[in-house]
Every structure is written in C-alpha cells, then in structure tokens.
Amino acid sequence: MNDKQTSFNENIKNEQLENFRSKDNENKVLTTNQGLKVSEDDVSLKAGARGPTIMEDFHFREKITHFDHERIPERVVHARGFGAHGVFQVYESMKPYTKANFLQDPNVKTPVFVRFSTVIGSRGSKDTARDVRGFATKFYTQEGNYDLVANNMAPFFMQDAIKFPDFVHANKPEPNNEIPQATASHDTFWDWITQNQESAHMVMWAMSDRAIPRSFRMMEGFGVNTFRFINEEGTAHFVKFHWKPLLGVHSLLQTEAAKIGGEDPDYNRRDLWDNIEMGNYPEFELGVQLLEEKDEFAFDFDILDPTKLWPEEDIPVRIIGKMTLNRNVDNFFAETEQVAFHPGNVVPGIDFSNDPLLQGRLFSYLDTQLIRLGGPNFHELPINRPVCSLHNNQRDGYGRQTINVGNVAYHRNAIANNSPYPIGEEEGGYVHYQENVNGKKIRARSDSFNDHFSQATLFWNSMSPPERQHIIDAFAFEVGRVKDKCIKQQVVDMFTNVSLELAKAIAIKIGATPPTSGGSTVTKASPALSQENTIKTPLTRKVAVAIAEGFDYNQVDTVIKSLQAAGAQVAIISDKLGMITSSDGAQMEATKSFITDSSVVFDAVYIDGGQNADPYFKMESCKFVKEAFIHYKPIAATNEGKTWVEDNNMANSPGVFLGCAGDNDFINQFIQGVAFHRFWDRILAYTKFNQI
Ligand code: HDE
Numbered sequence: 001m002n003d004k005q006t007s008f009n010e011n012i013k014n015e016q017l018e019n020f021r022s023k024d025n026e027n028k029v030l031t032t033n034q035g036l037k038v039s040e041d042d043v044s045l046k047a048g049a050r051g052p053t054i055m056e057d058f059h060f061r062e063k064i065t066h067f068d069h070e071r072i073p074e075r076v077v078h079a080r081g082f083g084a085h086g087v088f089q090v091y092e093s094m095k096p097y098t099k100a101n102f103l104q105d106p107n108v109k110t111p112v113f114v115r116f117s118t119v120i121g122s123r124g125s126k127d128t129a130r131d132v133r134g135f136a137t138k139f140y141t142q143e144g145n146y147d148l149v150a151n152n153m154a155p156f157f158m159q160d161a162i163k164f165p166d167f168v169h170a171n172k173p174e175p176n177n178e179i180p181q182a183t184a185s186h187d188t189f190w191d192w193i194t195q196n197q198e199s200a201h202m203v204m205w206a207m208s209d210r211a212i213p214r215s216f217r218m219m220e221g222f223g224v225n226t227f228r229f230i231n232e233e234g235t236a237h238f239v240k241f242h243w244k245p246l247l248g249v250h251s252l253l254q255t256e257a258a259k260i261g262g263e264d265p266d267y268n269r270r271d272l273w274d275n276i277e278m279g280n281y282p283e284f285e286l287g288v289q290l291l292e293e294k295d296e297f298a299f300d301f302d303i304l305d306p307t308k309l310w311p312e313e314d315i316p317v318r319i320i321g322k323m324t325l326n327r328n329v330d331n332f333f334a335e336t337e338q339v340a341f342h343p344g345n346v347v348p349g350i351d352f353s354n355d356p357l358l359q360g361r362l363f364s365y366l367d368t369q370l371i372r373l374g375g376p377n378f379h380e381l382p383i384n385r386p387v388c389s390l391h392n393n394q395r396d397g398y399g400r401q402t403i404n405v406g407n408v409a410y411h412r413n414a415i416a417n418n419s420p421y422p423i424g425e426e427e428g429g430y431v432h433y434q435e436n437v438n439g440k441k442i443r444a445r446s447d448s449f450n451d452h453f454s455q456a457t458l459f460w461n462s463m464s465p466p467e468r469q470h471i472i473d474a475f476a477f478e479v480g481r482v483k484d485k486c487i488k489q490q491v492v493d494m495f496t497n498v499s500l501e502l503a504k505a506i507a508i509k510i511g512a513t514p515p516t517s518g519g520s521t522v523t524k525a526s527p528a529l530s531q532e533n534t535i536k537t538p539l540t541r542k543v544a545v546a547i548a549e550g551f552d553y554n555q556v557d558t559v560i561k562s563l564q565a566a567g568a569q570v571a572i573i574s575d576k577l578g579m580i581t582s583s584d585g586a587q588m589e590a591t592k593s594f595i596t597d598s599s600v601v602f603d604a605v606y607i608d609g610g611q612n613a614d615p616y617f618k619m620e621s622c623k624f625v626k627e628a629f630i631h632y633k634p635i636a637a638t639n640e641g642k643t644w645v646e647d648n649n650m651a652n653s654p655g656v657f658l659g660c661a662g663d664n665d666f667i668n669q670f671i672q673g674v675a676f677h678r679f680w681d682r683i684l685a686y687t688k689f690n691q692i
Contacts, residue, residue: 032058032059032062033062033066036059038059041059041063044057044060045057045059045060072337072372072373072374073371073372074122074123074372075117075368075372076168076368077119077120077168078117078118078119078134078136079117079121079122079123079125080117080118080121080122080123080124080125080127081115081116081117081118081134081336082115082116082117082216082268082269082272082273082336083113083114083115083116083329083335083336083339084113084114084272084276084282084325084327084328084329085111085112085113085114085325085326085327085328085329086111086112086113086114086281086323086324086325086326086327087109087110087111087112087323087324087326088102088109088110088111088112088137088139088286088321088322088323088324089106089107089108089109089110089321089322090102090103090104090105090106090108090286090320090321091106091319091320091321091322092106092320093105093106094229094288094320095231095232096231097229097231097237097239097288097290098229098230098231098349098350099230099231099232099348099349100141100143100146100229100347100348100349100350101141101142101143101347101348101349102139102141102142102143102146102347103320103321103349110139110140110141111139111140111387112137112138112139112140112323112325113137113138113140113335113339113383114135114136114137114138114323114325115134115136115336115339115341116133116134116135116136116216116219116268116272117133117134117136118131118132118133118134118182119131119132119133119134119171120168120171120172120182120183120184121181121182122181122182125181125182125265126182126260126261126262126265126267127260127261127265127266127267127268127269128212128252128256128257128258128260128261128265128267128268129182129183129257129261130183130184130206130207130211130212130254130257130474130478131182131183131184131206131211132151132152132153132205132206132211133151133152133153133213133216133219134149134150134151134152135150135151135152135216135219135221135243136148136149136150136341137149137150137221137243137323138339138341138345138384140386140387141347141387141388142387142388143347143348143388143428144345144347144386144388144390145345145384145386146345146346146347146350147341147342147343147345148221148223148241149223149341149342149343149361149365150221150222150223150224150241150243151221151222151224152210152213152219152220152221152222153202153205153206153210153211153222153224154205154222154224154309155201155202155205155224155306155307155308155309155455156202156224156306156307156357157196157198157199157202157203157307158196158198158199158306158307158357159198159305159306159307159356159357159445159449160356160357160360160445161356161357161359161360161361161363161364162360163196164360164364166192167192167196167199169188170188170189170191170192171184171188171189171192174186174187174188183478184206184478185477185478185479185480185481185482186481186482187482187483187484187487190478190479190482190487190488190490190491191484191487193491193494194487194490194491194493194494197452197453197494197497198307198449198452199307199452200452200453200456200494200495200497200498201307201308201452201453201455201456201459202307203456204456204459204460204471204498205459207471207474207475207478208459208463208467208470208471208474209251209252209467209470209531210249210251210531211474212251212252212253212254212256212257213249213250213251213252213268214250214251214252214603215247215250215268215271215272215275216268216269216271216272216282217245217247217271217272217275217282217540218245218247218248218249218250219243219245219249220242220243220244220245220249221241221242221243221284222240222241222242222243222309223240223241223242224306224357225306225343225353225355225357225358225361226238226239226240226303226304226306226353226355226358227239227240227241227350227351227352227353227358228350228351228352228353228433229288229290229349229350229351230348230349230350230351230433231349236293236351236433237290237291237292237293238290238291238292238293238296238303238353239288239289239290239291240288240289240309240310240315241286241287241288242286242287242288242289242317243284243285243286243287243323244284244285244287244317244319245282245283245284245535246283246284246285246322246535247282247283247535247537247539247540248531248534248535248536248537249531249534249535250531250534250677251531252600253470253631253632254470254473254474254477255600255631256600256631259598259600260600260601263597263598263600263601264601267601272325273328275540276325276326276327276328277328278569280539280540281324281325281326282324282325283322283323283324283325284322284323285319285321285322285323286319286320286321286322286323287317287318287319287320288317288318288320289310289312289315289316289317289318290315290318291303291310291315299314300451300454301448301451301454301455302446302448302449303353304353304354304355304356305355305448305449306355306356306357306358307449307452307455308455309455311458311524311526311528312526312528313526313527313528317528334381334382334383335382335383338373338378338381338383338384339383339384340365340369340372340373340378340379340381340384341365342365342366342369343358343361343362343365344361344362344365344366346430347430348425348428348429348430348431351432351433352433354435354437356445374398374399375397375398375399376394376397376398377397377398377399377400377401378399380399380400380401380402391419391420392420393408393409393410393411393420395409452497453497453498453520453522454520454522456495456497456498457498457499457520457522458522458524458525458526458529459526459529460498460499460502461522461523461524461525462525462526462527462528462529462530463529463530464530464531464532464680465680466532466678466680467530467531467532468502471502472502472505472506472509475491475495475502475506475509475510476506476509476510479491479506479510480509480510482510485511485512488510488511488512489512489513491506491510491512492506492507492510492512492513492514492515493515496515496518496519497518497519497520498520499519499520500515500517500518500519500520501519503515503518503519536675536676536677537567537675538563538566538567538568538671538674538675539567539568540567540568540569541568541569541603541604541674541675541677542568542569542570542571542601542602542603542604543563543568543569543570543571543602543603543604543605543606543674544571544573544592544597544599544602544604544605544606544624544628545559545560545570545571545572545573545606545607545608546573546574546605546606546607546608546609546621546624546625546641547572547573547574547580547582547588547590547607547608547609547610548574548575548580548609548610548612548613548614548617548621548640549580549581549610549611549612549613549614549617550581550582550583550610550611550612550613551580551582551583551588551608551609551610551611551639552582552583552608552610552638552639553582553583553584553586553588554661555608555638555639555660555661555662556582556588556608556638556661557588558661558662558667559606559608559636559638559661559667559670562661562667562671563606563670563671563674566671566674566675568604568671568674571591571592571597571602572588572589572590572591572592573590573591573592573593573594573597573624574590574592574593574594574617575593575594575614575616575617575620575621576590576593577590577591577592577593577596578590580610582610583610583611594620594621594623594624598624598627599624599625599627599628599631599633600627600631602628602633603633603634603674603677604628604633604634604635604636604670604673604674605624605625605628605633605634605635605636606635606636606637606638606641606670607621607625607635607636607637607638607641607644607645608637608638608639608640608641609621609637609639609640609641609643609644610639610640611640613640618644621641621644622644622648625637625644625645625648625650626648626650629650629653629656629682631678632655632678632679632680632682633655633677633678633679634655634656634657634670634673634674634676634677634679635650635655635656635657636656636657636658636659636666636670636673637656637657637658638658638659638660638661639660642658642659645658646658653679653682654679654681654682655673655676655678655679655682657669657670657673
C-alpha cells in the first residue's frame with residue numbers, strides 16, 4: 001500500500017460510522033428498524049379511536065412488511081432440520097495421510113455446527129418419517145470452512161447426480177394433489193425405484209431400522225462419496241468418512257414411529273435439544289476408511305460408485321477424532337435455517353474423487369443457496385462466516401454487509417500493492433490434486449457400475465432376524481400403499497434379485513405373486529451393518545415410572561435413584577399431572593400423564609401402581625405397559641404393578657422384571673434390561689399375549 005492510501009485509510013478510520021454506534025446493550029427500549037423509539041406497539045394510528053387506519057403509520061407498515069417477508073424458501077430437500085454447536089478434536093495426527101490443519105494436533109479444538117435433517121418432508125413435517133437422515137457438519141477451521149455433508153446411510157439411490165431431480169420429484173408428494181407428505185409410500189416413488197434398479201441397495205437401507213432412528217444422537221453418519229486425503233508430500237489416499245455415535249445406533253419400531261409422529265412430531269429435535277440442555281452432550285467419533293491409490297481397482301465393486309459401501313471388514317474404519325455437541329442454537333432461523341452447507345467447502349489436504357454423484361453435488365449446493373438465501377453474500381451470515389480472515393475482490397450483491405474500503409476491487413493492482421494476493425501451496429494456498437484424466441467426452445457410465453444387487457444382498461445377509469422382519473414389514477407398509485398393481489409386482493420382481501426369501505415375504509404381504517425362482521448367490525455378510533452388534537448402554541434411556549395414589553414411596557424412590565445412578569432418565573407418570581401421595585403420606589410429582597404421553601416415547605417402564613389407584617389408572621396403566629410389552633421394551637414392576645403385570649399374562653417373559661426394590665438383583669437386572677433395549681425373543685410370549 002502506498003503512503004497516500006495509508007494516510008487516507010487512517011483518517012477515515014477515526015470517523016468511521018462504527019465509532020458512533022451505541023454500545024449500550026442494556027437499554028431495551030423498543031425501537032423501529034431505524035432506531036426510532038416507539039411509544040405504542042399495540043394500537044395502529046387511526047383517524048379517531050373507532051376510525052380507519054392511516055397510511056402515515058410508518059411503524060405499522062414497517063412491522064407488517066417485515067412480517068410479510070419473514071419466510072424464505074425451504075430447502076428443496078432436507079427442509080426439516082435441527083442444528084447444534086460443538087467442538088471437534090483429532091485423537092492423533094493424520095499427517096501421514098492429510099495436511100488438513102485441523103487434523104494435525106490433538107490439542108486443537110475446532111468449532112463445529114451440525115444440522116441433522118430428514119430429506120423429503122417439508123419444514124413442518126414429522127421427525128419420525130421413514131426417511132434418510134442428513135448429518136451435515138461445518139468445521140470452522142483456521143484454514144477456512146470444511147463441510148462434511150453426510151447422511152445416516154452409507155450408499156445412495158443413484159450413481160449420477162443428473163438423476164437427482166427425477167428421484168426427488170418421484171419421492172416428494174405427487175404434483176397433482178400434493179399427497180402424501182414425508183413418505184415414500186406412494187406410486188411415483190416405487191415407479192422410479194423399479195425403473196432405476198441401481199437404487200436397490202439404498203432402498204434396503206431405507207426400508208431398514210436405520211430410516212427411523214431413535215435419536216439423532218444414536219445415528220451413524222456416512223460421507224457416502226469417495227474423497228481424497230492429500231499429505232504434505234502430495235501423496236493421495238482415497239477416503240470415505242464415517243461418524244460413529246458413542247451411544248450406539250438405535251431405532252424406533254415402525255408402529256412407534258407412526259404413533260410418535262402424531263403425538264410429538266418434534267420427537268428427534270426435542271431429544272437433541274433436551275439432552276444438550278441437560279449436559280448429556282452427544283458424542284460422535286470420526287472414522288476414515290483409507291485406500292491407497294494403487295488399490296483403486298482391487299475390489300469387486302467400483303470405489304467411485306456411490307451406490308456401494310466399502311465393507312468395514314475389508315477396509316477397516318480408523319477412528320481419528322471425536323465431535324461433542326455441547327451448545328444449542330440461540331436462534332433457530334439465524335443458525336439452523338440460514339446455515340449453508342456445500343461439499344465443495346474443503347481445506348488443503350482434502351480433495352475430490354471422480355465419483356459422478358459428488359461431481360454433480362459440487363455444482364448444486366452453491367447454486368441452491370443463491371435462491372434460498374437470496375443472493376451471493378450468504379457467506380457473511382454469522383453461522384456461515386469462516387473464523388479465519390477472508391479477503392478477496394468480490395463485491396456488492398443483495399444483502400452485502402462488509403464495507404470494503406478503498407478503490408481497489410480487482411486482482412493484479414499496483415495501488416494496493418497487489419493485495420489481496422494468492423499464495424503458493426507451500427504457504428497454504430489450495431491446489432487441486434493433479435490427477436491424470438484421459439478420456440473421450442461421452443455421456444456414459446462405466447461398466448464397472450453395472451452390478452446393482454450384490455451389496456443389496458450383502459446388506460440383507462448382514463441383518464439379524466428381527467431386523468429382517470422389520471425390513472419386510474417396511475416393504476409391506478410402503479409398497480402396500482401403492483395403488484398400481486403392476487408397480488407392486490415390479491417391486492417384488494426387482495427384489496427377487498436381492499433375496500428370494502425377501503421377495504416372497506413381500507409378495508405375500510402386498511397381494512402380489514411370489515417368485516418361485518431366482519434370488520441371489522451372494523453369501524457374504526458384513527456384521528458391522530447390523531444394529532444388533534452396536535453399543536448398548538442405559539445412558540440417557542428414558543424410563544417411565546408409573547405411580548398411583550397410595551404408591552410405595554421407598555420402593556419407587558430406590559428404583560428411581562438406582563436408574564439415575566446408572567445414567568438413565570426418569571419421568572413420573574400417572575393418570576393425572578401433579579402431586580401423587582404415597583401410602584405413608586410422602587409425595588412425588590407426576591410430570592407426565594397417560595394423556596400427555598404414551599409409552600412409545602419411553603425406552604422402558606417401571607410400574608409400582610398404588611393401593612388407592614382408581615379403575616381409570618388401572619385401565620390406562622395396563623394399556624401403557626402392554627404397549628411397551630409389544631414393543632419388546634424392558635418392564636419392571638413392584639407391589640400392585642406386579643399383580644397387574646401377572647394378571648395380564650406378561651410375567652415370565654424375557655425382559656419383564658418383577659420384585660421389590662430391597663432386592664439388589666431385581667434392580668440390577670432391570671438396569672441391565674434397560675441397557676439391553678429390546679427383548680426380541682419376547683415374540684413367543686407375544687403370541688400368548690395376543691390370545692388374551
Ligand atoms: Fe444433498 N443437497 N444432494 N446429498 N444434501 C442438499 O443443498 C444434492 C446427496 C445432503 O442440513 C441441497 O443446501 C445433489 C448425498 C445433506 O443444510 C441440494 C445430490 C448426500 C443436505 C442438494 C445430492 C447428501 C443436503 C438442498 C446428488 C450424503 C442438507 C439444500 C444426487 C452424502 C444440508 C441445500 C443441510 C442438501 C443436492 C446427494 C447430503 C439441493 C444434486 C449423496 C445432509 O443442493
């Protein structure tokens with residue numbers, strides 16, 4: 001910068017508008033957006049107290065105009081989401097593989113913002129829809145923002161991004177009547193699926209328990225696309241990213257999800273918000289699967305094909321760090337709604353592969369923000385602003401906030417000493433990986449992308465019996481609601497390629513013709529894909545404690561304290577809210593009632609009952625416990641509760657614990673039961689239960 005420019009800048013600094021701005025944040029006097037103090041905010045300006053409103057009322061007009069423009073377009077996909085802040089720390093330096101600065105030093109904490117989402121429903125749809133979940137993370141690194149825009153499922157529906165609009169149109173509500181909302185259970189979705197058989201693997205995931213997560217805190221994340229790590233020496237490794245929740249991967253049952261959707265459409269976001277407020281900070285470990293460039297063709301699938309996963313048993317997931325979400329947003333719109341992710345937001349050391357889905361994504365995300373956030377300056381919104389400094393010659397546009405000073409807004413200049421200026425790779429400038437590319441310009445897909453079914457079968461082979469049954473039930477529900485019989489039959493025919501057993505089971509449930517031949521010869525399984533093999537813990541599980549008038553205070557108090565000591569959450573439920581009096585006159589407050597909450601929103605039930613319980617309590621608590629029973633949940637009972645469980649034929653079933661709180665075995669077994677989550681072998685007892 002020359003002397004003239006420097007002194008000019010110094011002079012204007014002293015008189016900058018910022019220096020005049022009020023620093024008084026305590027003063028809470030209501031003002032207009034122009035800073036004018038307002039004397040009346042409830043009554044508009046009128047000609048006489050009973051007369052017409054006057055156009056002159058600038059305060060009324062400003063307030064209503066702002067309100068009229070409060071909504072922005074919702075995301076075309078992933079409209080319904082929920083975000084939280086946190087930090088990420090790497091466990092060990094990843095220097096041998098990547099020069100990404102935030103992956104070098106275990107002492108460095110990188111702030112992150114995560115937005116979880118469903119994909120197809122509108123902003124106001126329910127959390128518990130059967131759907132893919134988005135899991136997008138923005139790392140605010142010292143080298144700029146890095147976005148890992150992931151899903152909770154490993155593969156994707158298609159191999160080429162050009163198909164995405166067609167797929168989304170088929171999945172969204174049908175265009176003639178905008179029905180149905182937030183579900184794939186309709187003709188156009190399954191029509192698209194059967195016409196695009198590369199979707200088979202992802203459909204298996206979407207029909208599995210993964211599509212109805214118990215909590216955002218209990219989901220895996222998958223980067224889906226293949227990326228590259230680049231180290232200081234310029235050596236590249238292919239990489240797939242994973243998030244592994246420390247609470248394990250857990251799901252709802254289809255019938256629970258449907259009921260919760262009506263009772264508490266905010267179930268997943270409420271769970272995230274409440275747990276962060278309580279200090280139960282969700283934790284996810286970052287994992288990477290790394291592959292040397294020389295091994296690009298070493299597998300029986302193409303590593304660039306986004307409908308394929310890399311089996312963890314063949315290419316292990318290396319855990320490299322941990323993310324902790326420790327702060328809720330202050331303002332949903334400013335943060336969760338305005339955050340803008342983009343898989344193209346990378347830092348030196350992270351690069352792309354030629355995965356055709358990823359290549360298409362690299363165009364879409366920036367483009368969509370222009371319409372959604374109203375112009376090219378959305379990077380200035382606080383939630384999107386990098387924490388490192390940024391300088392360039394981009395100027396103007398809707399909503400510009402930066403006041404760029406000086407007359408230079410072009411590169412290669414002498415006036416500002418050629419600043420801002422690019423720097424070389426060795427000083428931190430981003431340089432794209434120099435990949436050899438050689439080919440004809442051609443609209444074609446590689447033959448190595450042709451196998452659409454082997455990994456769908458791998459997924460099916462990896463499932464435990466209950467998980468398989470849930471997949472069949474999901475097909476039965478989703479395809480069962482399709483009107484066109486030809487589409488139903490095509491689904492059966494398509495999934496015969498995955499498993500004859502599966503296709504037969506679907507056909508029987510949806511009134512189609514079961515296949516008699518065909519099926520898959522793939523026998524491989526990947527145990528890492530089954531949720532049966534996940535972490536199980538009592539931590540943060542929600543236990544309903546059902547008490548009535550005349551309950552046994554000591555028993556209930558002991559059970560509650562033991563559950564809390566094991567890290568479970570407890571809520572007292574009765575037939576009414578408020579104080580419930582025990583047999584010895586002590587009281588406990590019921591914060592839930594059988595009307596406000598049914599048992600599907602809890603993970604386990606403990607019922608003591610009460611000597612003075614009225615018939616209504618007995619009827620409702622029996623319904624409550626039975627519902628937990630048919631959802632395979634742990635149940636404990638003492639006193640009258642024990643008698644009711646026995647009378648209703650639920651005793652002597654796996655996961656049902658009857659006893660008294662003085663008995664340590666009883667409490668310990670119940671806590672272990674809470675940690676075990678679901679007693680699938682109760683199916684035998686369920687048959688008996690149905691005969692009641
Ligand atoms: Fe996205 N995706 N996507 N996607 N995606 C969007 O960007 C798109 C894909 C994912 O919480 C949009 O800002 C194309 C795969 C998440 O704000 C849009 C293709 C994966 C989110 C878009 C894909 C994702 C989005 C809509 C190629 C998992 C929510 C709003 C077929 C790795 C981010 C927006 C948030 C959002 C395009 C496929 C994840 C339209 C073209 C694969 C988590 O740009």
